[in-house]
Amino acid sequence: MSTEIPILHMTAFADGPTGGNPAGVVPDASALTESGMQTIAARLGYPESAFIVDPAVDEDRRHLRIRYFSPGAEVPFCGHATIAAAVLLATDRGVGEFTFETAVGPIVIDTQMTTGGEVTASFTSVSPLIRELQPDVAEELLGLLGLTPADLDDDLPLRESFAGNWHPIVAIREQGTFDAFTFDPARVRLLMDAQGWTGTVTVVHAITDAFDDFEARNPFPVGAITEDPATGSAAASLGAYLRAMNKVAPPARLTIHQGRHVGRPSILKVDIPADGGITVTGTADIV
Template structure:
């Protein structure tokens, strides 16, 4: 059995953020073995590293790209080899990661996504029904879209923070909808001010009710804001996630003016005690 590291990403507190498994010596593992390990770890994703190549598995499926597990992987590599920059090869494409050690010893990582794109959202009414939301629950200023920055996410904006806080959805119905439209998560967001957002991410296709921090969705959401002209780049977006789950997470999203450029997502990661 290879060594499995456990880190919480997008936090400097092991009790916060999104836990990820990281296997740094995965070269001898096949897909079935990786899937079994990820299922046993039980986190929303476990990353398997073979040189510069990385694969990501949830408890039920392989996903092309996972932001929080990328941040965790970058920090684990920095702990082993020292901070710096490297390029990780994923199923979604090459992802540049840059790590640095902050005052106090915490290591932060910044990933740069693949080129993003945004498109119209399919059959939003079915998604709303599965979420037990109505059209009146949506913020008209942030229209539904599907955004991609390594994985596909349906973006739905809540009109109120209270609507976002009350998450009780039909797991199987939402999973069926997402599978039908090749969606990795549903990114539910609430806009606090021009550059501050709160987010929640149901992930039933991976066998997980909700992610406490979703870097891939944060990158996709940044691309969405830029593509729809909802922010003026260059700009930094702050996303708070996990508060409603008791695992507060902080995701920083930086956008360049070029609409075809990758999105930068920054966060810390810390080891989770084996005990």
């Protein structure tokens, strides 16, 4: 049945023609079972794919129900697939506001047309949470990344941050260390599963002292993938983390560069209000 279901191949957050994070988008997955969606996601092999399981909740074409699957499992929320799906919908149904019902709650997405004719999408996360990273987990995580506490940015302590998925935030002080770290995907996957990290491990380097410009690398071992090119939920989690740690003065805007290390340069814009959800903005294109 999956071969009869229209599937759009898209990329989100691209910074140039070869960049961005690929996602499959199924505009109408109402006839698919959970196993059918998982099979399609595994066959596509993208970090995540989005399945619109109800294209019009209560016949409202701007209110939809959506599910996300990686090649290995269902994911509660996915930022880049949300951006891709919203841009696709805006192109078909007109720009404006959409509401996606997700496993973590309703997500509001604003879509706009730029003066150059490009559609942008901005999702606002659920209310974020921040918590301490347990010392034994922090030690294991750093060891798996080949890092020591001396490699970390003293201004940005280890934490876990949630804005749809839980992400550990690891901030590296020196650019060279950030560029050079490596990891064993299988061992990182085991730790992520044990800790319930359904998103990515978020490793960042602050480009500016004002903490408004970062580069990110996001280990995400699943299938043939080891490192995610652009992670919207992690971008929201980083914004929430910076606000909670009093490193920015809201309202603040943050730029995140990601994907350079896997040959898919990406750029994510993050708006941090004084409270509530974090807004992440990007573009998407059909491949």
